[in-house]
Amino acid sequence: MPVAVKEKLLDLLDKNHQSYCDLVTFFLDSNISTPDKERKASIFLKREIHTLNSSYSNFPSNLGEIHQWIVNNNKIQCHEYQLYKERRNSGAEREYFKNVGQAFEFLIEVAPIKRVDGSWLYSIVHYWNDPVFRDLIQIYVEELGLGLAKSNHVCLFDDLLFNLGLEHFILELEDEYYHQPAIQLALAYAPPEFIPEIIGFNLGYEQLPLHLLITNYELKELGINSQYFNLHITIDNIDNGHANLSIKALEKIYSKFKDKDSFMDKLKAGFALNNKGLASLQIIKNLNLEALVLKILKRKALVGNVIHSDKCKLNNRSINEWLSEPNLVEEFVEVLIEKQWIKMDRDPEESRFWQVISHEEGKMYGVFNSTEKQIIYDWIAGEHSKHFDLNTQKITPANKNKNDFMFSYLSDGELEEIQHQISATGNLAMKMNKLLPYLAPHAHHSEIGLWCTQRFVNFLFPFLSDKNSSPH
Incomplete structure (x- = not known):
């Protein structure tokens, strides 16, 4: 981890956090020690509990x-x-x-x-x-x-x-x-x-x-x-x-x-x-689907603000000019609606904008992926979407074995090392203490975390092991 990044994260220990996202990043960082995380957790939880309303629930006292x-x-x-x-x-x-x-x-x-x-x-x-x-x-x-x-x-x-x-x-x-x-x-x-x-x-x-x-x-x-x-x-x-x-x-x-x-x-x-x-x-x-659509369009504007033709102008601005500043995107969408390029609460096929981004002959075909188009499609359709056959609008992802994607061809040897350590000792306490770090929130869903969880379950809950069909 870069020194500057680590110093920023450690700085959160004693100061008010800049954001909740910073805190999540802090707790999920494997390079931060457990004692440091415990210290920050105590400070943060005390503050959260202090701000609870005294009549916060009807939870029983008995x-x-x-x-x-x-x-x-x-x-x-x-x-x-x-x-x-x-x-x-x-x-x-x-x-x-x-x-x-x-x-x-x-x-x-x-x-x-x-x-x-x-x-x-x-x-x-x-x-x-x-x-x-x-x-x-x-x-x-x-x-x-x-x-x-x-x-x-x-x-x-x-x-x-x-x-x-x-x-x-x-x-x-x-x-x-x-x-x-x-x-x-x-x-x-x-x-x-x-x-x-x-x-x-x-x-x-x-x-x-x-x-x-x-x-x-x-x-x-x-x-x-x-x-x-x-x-x-x-x-x-x-x-x-x-x-x-x-x-x-x-x-x-x-x-x-x-x-x-x-x-x-x-x-x-x-x-x-x-x-x-x-x-x-x-x-x-x-x-608020519109807010999500605007995020998509603002992201596209970052790369699309110099590649459109200047021939097409809306309200005396070219497409490139409209996309040159993220703050203009929302106004640009309003203009598209005003000019009937986007016809809200109607079948999206009636909207020129939809045709441009979704039809193979459209000038913007391929700019938006299927997920983005799904969101835009449903935003334009609005209340009209309830008349659609769901089978024509949903994305159907390919099925796959959820265990397959957990195998990595690139290994740093960490999994092999922990496997060796577990098999080399007959002391249960030592085995468990070696496994525990890999059951942490940042690690348990990784390949090594899953393997360590299996071993932990085998040692502590033998009656659950029959549910565990791992080949290891």
Whole structure:
């Protein structure tokens, strides 16, 4: 890592962060030491907890009430979902995503959170030798897919983004989308004093929210692979899934704390941290496909501002002049609409702009890839898109084995070295301590991280090993 970059990251330890994105980068940097991350995590979490509203949740204050409270919430969400399906079966339109483009926007904007899925439990893995933490550790390794790329939550979501051509859009996201991921990563490196907060946060995150059920339904309806979302519906269930394991872990760890009142206060604070930053439902409510289209056009303007002909002028400006400054792009789009080059809320085939970028004989054919065209198409169509046959507008990515892409022909020998070290020692504690760094949020979804997760599961959870079909 360049010295200047490392100094900037380390500077975040004692100063207010410049952005939440900086914090995410800091916690995911393998060159930053764990003690430094723990120190920053403690500072950041204390500030986040301090700013929580005192009436932040109706979470029960009595341990004995929590299980039933969660069961009741689960029933409410399921009932609301049944009402949703009744509305849809009666002919009502989708309530979250009008079209594929909006679904793409949602996937882009939730990506920072999904790419650190499960990370808040990483610090708990270091207590692997204490049976009281075993339930939480099981949740973590199952979030990691037991070391299989086809089940690892981060691998699944990254694969979805890649298949849809959305991975590059994340680089343009505003900082607010990194607030909640920064909290989750801070919990990943939180010192022992934050154990109650971690448990509380996990308890909240393993609930079954209505928005997850509807998102899964509508993505599938739009022809988008919803496996990642469906997995969270099944694996987090209150009967024998992560929600159930979370409650069992809470009861065991609660019994070990002397100051029960303090424990419950910290537990509630951790639960409330789920509400910090932009939640999925907020993102859905704020979907703005036009803003995403403008980002696409501004990016294209950077390379297209000198190659257009000066013959075509709109409002006394050539295309090159319109594209010469990113700030003019929005006004340029308004002119295109005014001049009927773009006919909003109509079949895009009626728009000259769409013909120019999508037809093989169009002068801008090939400038926009299929994903960008999908977004532009759905933006132009607007309300008219509900009349379209979904099979004619969705992108159908090629299927592939999710384990195949994890193999690298370029190896620095690190995986071979850790494999040798694990096989060379008969001491379980030494094996586990060598594996733990590769279960970290930045590493577990890599080839070496997946292998280390498999070994960790084999050592600590033999009963889960039959689910692990790795050839290693």
